[in-house]
Amino acid sequence: MPRSFRACALAVIASFCSMDFAQAQGFTPHVSGEADLGLYSVSTYKSQDPARRGTSLFLFGEVATGFHIAPGLSLQTVVAFEPIGEGDALGGFPMDGVIGFRRQSAFLEVFFAEWKPDEALTLYGGRFVAPFSRGHHDFPGILARVRAHEVQMIGDVMGVGGAWNFLADPRFGEHDISAAAFTLDRSFLSSTWLTRRRCCDERYERYNRNTEQQGGPSNNGQMDNFALSLDGDKFDFAPGLSYQLSLVSRAAGKEDGTAREWGYSGALRYEQRWSAAHRTLFFAEAVQFRNAEGRPQFETDDGVETTIAERRNFSTLGAQHRIDDWRGTLVWQRDQRKRSVDSLPTENYLEASIGRDIGGGFGLDLGYQYARQLIEDTNQLGTSHAVLARLSWRGGT
Amino acid sequence: MLRRALLCSPALLLVRPAQAQQRLSVVASFSILADMTRQIGGDRITLRAIAGPDQDAHGFQPKPSDAAALSNAAVVIRNGLGFEGWLDRMIRSSGFKGRLVTTTEGITPRIMEAHGHDHGGAGRRHNHSVGPRQVPDPHAWQDVGLAQHYIRNITGGLVAADPGGEALYRRNAEAYAARLAALDQWVRAEIAKVPQARRKIVTSHDAFGYFGDAYGVRFLAPQGVSTEAEPSAAEVGRLIRQIRAESITALFLENMTNPATLQRIAQETGLRVRGRLFADALSAESGPAPTYEAMFRHNLSLMVPAMRGDAA
Numbered sequence: 001m002p003r004s005f006r007a008c009a010l011a012v013i014a015s016f017c018s019m020d021f022a023q024a025q026g027f028t029p030h031v032s033g034e035a036d037l038g039l040y041s042v043s044t045y046k047s048q049d050p051a052r053r054g055t056s057l058f059l060f061g062e063v064a065t066g067f068h069i070a071p072g073l074s075l076q077t078v079v080a081f082e083p084i085g086e087g088d089a090l091g092g093f094p095m096d097g098v099i100g101f102r103r104q105s106a107f108l109e110v111f112f113a114e115w116k117p118d119e120a121l122t123l124y125g126g127r128f129v130a131p132f133s134r135g136h137h138d139f140p141g142i143l144a145r146v147r148a149h150e151v152q153m154i155g156d157v158m159g160v161g162g163a164w165n166f167l168a169d170p171r172f173g174e175h176d177i178s179a180a181a182f183t184l185d186r187s188f189l190s191s192t193w194l195t196r197r198r199c200c201d202e203r204y205e206r207y208n209r210n211t212e213q214q215g216g217p218s219n220n221g222q223m224d225n226f227a228l229s230l231d232g233d234k235f236d237f238a239p240g241l242s243y244q245l246s247l248v249s250r251a252a253g254k255e256d257g258t259a260r261e262w263g264y265s266g267a268l269r270y271e272q273r274w275s276a277a278h279r280t281l282f283f284a285e286a287v288q289f290r291n292a293e294g295r296p297q298f299e300t301d302d303g304v305e306t307t308i309a310e311r312r313n314f315s316t317l318g319a320q321h322r323i324d325d326w327r328g329t330l331v332w333q334r335d336q337r338k339r340s341v342d343s344l345p346t347e348n349y350l351e352a353s354i355g356r357d358i359g360g361g362f363g364l365d366l367g368y369q370y371a372r373q374l375i376e377d378t379n380q381l382g383t384s385h386a387v388l389a390r391l392s393w394r395g396g397t
Numbered sequence: 398m399l400r401r402a403l404l405c406s407p408a409l410l411l412v413r414p415a416q417a418q419q420r421l422s423v424v425a426s427f428s429i430l431a432d433m434t435r436q437i438g439g440d441r442i443t444l445r446a447i448a449g450p451d452q453d454a455h456g457f458q459p460k461p462s463d464a465a466a467l468s469n470a471a472v473v474i475r476n477g478l479g480f481e482g483w484l485d486r487m488i489r490s491s492g493f494k495g496r497l498v499t500t501t502e503g504i505t506p507r508i509m510e511a512h513g514h515d516h517g518g519a520g521r522r523h524n525h526s527v528g529p530r531q532v533p534d535p536h537a538w539q540d541v542g543l544a545q546h547y548i549r550n551i552t553g554g555l556v557a558a559d560p561g562g563e564a565l566y567r568r569n570a571e572a573y574a575a576r577l578a579a580l581d582q583w584v585r586a587e588i589a590k591v592p593q594a595r596r597k598i599v600t601s602h603d604a605f606g607y608f609g610d611a612y613g614v615r616f617l618a619p620q621g622v623s624t625e626a627e628p629s630a631a632e633v634g635r636l637i638r639q640i641r642a643e644s645i646t647a648l649f650l651e652n653m654t655n656p657a658t659l660q661r662i663a664q665e666t667g668l669r670v671r672g673r674l675f676a677d678a679l680s681a682e683s684g685p686a687p688t689y690e691a692m693f694r695h696n697l698s699l700m701v702p703a704m705r706g707d708a709a
Binding site: 027030119165171174175229233234269271281359360396397 | 458459460461463464479482483485486487489490491508511518519520521522523524525526527528529530531634657
């Protein structure tokens with residue numbers, strides 16, 4: 001990855017050279033931090049897939065820090081905590097028992113230098129999450145964000161990017177455009193920590209640092225992968241409305257994959273404030289990947305070499321009503337994977353939860369999930385019912 | 398005589414619009430700056446405050462008519478130090494070509510604690526990064542001594558945009574500066590009436606840092622620099638414990654902040670809210686703080702008895 005490292009280093013040096021340190025009146029370098037962590041429990045009490053029955057406990061969230069070197073110049077890090085089993089974001093299959101932190105990992109999700117030359121412009125370089133879609137960072141509810149994190153987040157990338165507030169008009173709102181060019185990070189920074197690998201389990205693809213052999217989109221050592229995003233809010237005619245449109249394009253991996261993957265997403269949010277205490281947030285997001293995973297090579301059961309052409313559509317629709325410290329959320333998510341071979345059924349999830357802030361930065365949410373999801377052994381759809389719980393903590397310094 | 402008067406009258410009609418055209422078009426970002434500018438510019442300027450009386454300039458959402466006023470203005474007066482981010486963005490988009498005056502220029506700002514970013518909500522997506530914990534405190538007008546910088550910067554901006562009015566602007570500025578110097582002395586004298594140990598005030602948001610530094614009063618606030626940020630339950634709990642431990646008696650609301658948090662603190666501590674302070678915005682003309690000077694006199698008339706623990 002020397003080329004991308006060089007690009008990042010040059011971006012940082014350029015940032016330093018352009019700083020007017022004389023303007024740093026009264027500023028002292030310091031560290032600021034924020035944590036958003038949740039202890040999750042998914043208790044599947046009824047399921048057609050016996051492997052899913054039981055309880056899984058896992059940790060999901062992040063600890064973010066900003067090392068502020070000068071006004072407008074900082075080093076940003078995010079350490080993320082999540083189960084890393086490929087294809088299953090909920091910490092594995094409990095098999096009628098209780099499993100805890102089985103595929104738990106911690107890893108450096110973000111490590112970049114950020115420079116804000118003025119209020120409208122942000123430039124950054126390093127390891128980051130591509131500016132594509134948004135729900136993976138802030139979907140309300142219990143599991144909606146966890147699933148979005150697995151399906152639609154483009155992480156593990158290294159490169160350069162920027163965001164520019166190009167319009168701030170009282171009638172037409174404020175709008176930002178974000179762009180990034182990147183490659184898959186194969187450096188030591190992409191290693192996961194804490195995770196104990198179980199023997200022979202193919203789900204641990206993210207156990208070690210990324211390698212060229214691992215394949216996958218954007219894993220080519222070139223900066224020919226990009227993401228583009230348009231975000232806006234503060235419209236005169238709809239003050240509670242915001243939108244996002246984004247695009248990602250990732251080249252085929254060197255060792256695996258035969259086509260460029262394209263991703264498109266659209267998100268809408270609207271918050272209606274009924275009174276100082278009552279407000280309702282409506283949110284919707286649709287993500288589509290064409291040539292998902294770069295149309296990887298595949299060997300059928302008959303031993304025929306082919307490629308999997310997949311169009312993946314991931315949709316979320318929901319509403320959250322808040323009354324002071326209380327919140328009630330209803331979310332529906334749909335994961336459709338249209339494949340040329342090795343077909344998969346469309347999964348649907350419906351989640352209802354209530355929660356409240358309980359003081360000291362802690363929050364407690366309890367919910368129920370009805371799911372129509374894949375039965376691993378049969379490749380057929382099955383239903384499941386689960387009780388969800390989350391103890392969360394948010395804090396900052 | 399009559400004929401001469403009649404001959405002169407068309408000329409007078411012509412003169413009046415010409416004089417009206419000469420008035421300098423000035424836009425101020427919020428009511429306090431508008432009042433200062435009015436004191437200096439007098440009748441020679443036409444003035445518009447974007448965030449008017451009792452309006453919160455922190456998270457202000459401008460109207461289309463504000464953008465139109467901005468694009469036609471010869472001078473825009475702003476506070477700076479991150480106080481009116483919306484104005485800076487609007488200036489870029491409105492095609493404003495006039496003179497931009499930053500009233501805090503020349504002031505070394507005090508540094509204050511900032512609040513973190515919000516997860517979720519209806520706002521547009523922002524880059525995921527953690528902002529600085531230390532930010533410049535923009536509320537420099539709360540120290541009357543620093544208002545002299547404001548006067549100097551506003552006067553400089555008006556003179557540069559309208560050199561013909563220099564004598565008037567400088568005369569008005571001089572008189573205003575003298576009044577504010579007297580006001581500064583009066584504030585010090587009023588605060589001196591309060592025993593040092595009792596100079597503590599709880600108020601809605603952290604707007605009185607400069608006041609505290611200049612006049613030796615300690616302010617505690619559940620809300621940070623911006624009135625948009627909501628305090629966490631832990632922050633409120635900590636403040637309640639501190640009020641009890643230090644026997645603080647002065648508890649105030651501010652004119653444009655959400656009263657819910659302060660009312661909760663009042664309930665839990667058994668204190669009575671002692672009134673409404675004016676921090677970031679003036680009152681309407683009919684209210685108790687229609688000018689910058691009146692704002693200080695009103696605030697001091699509430700603060701001093703409350704700190705002393707006098708029955709209201």
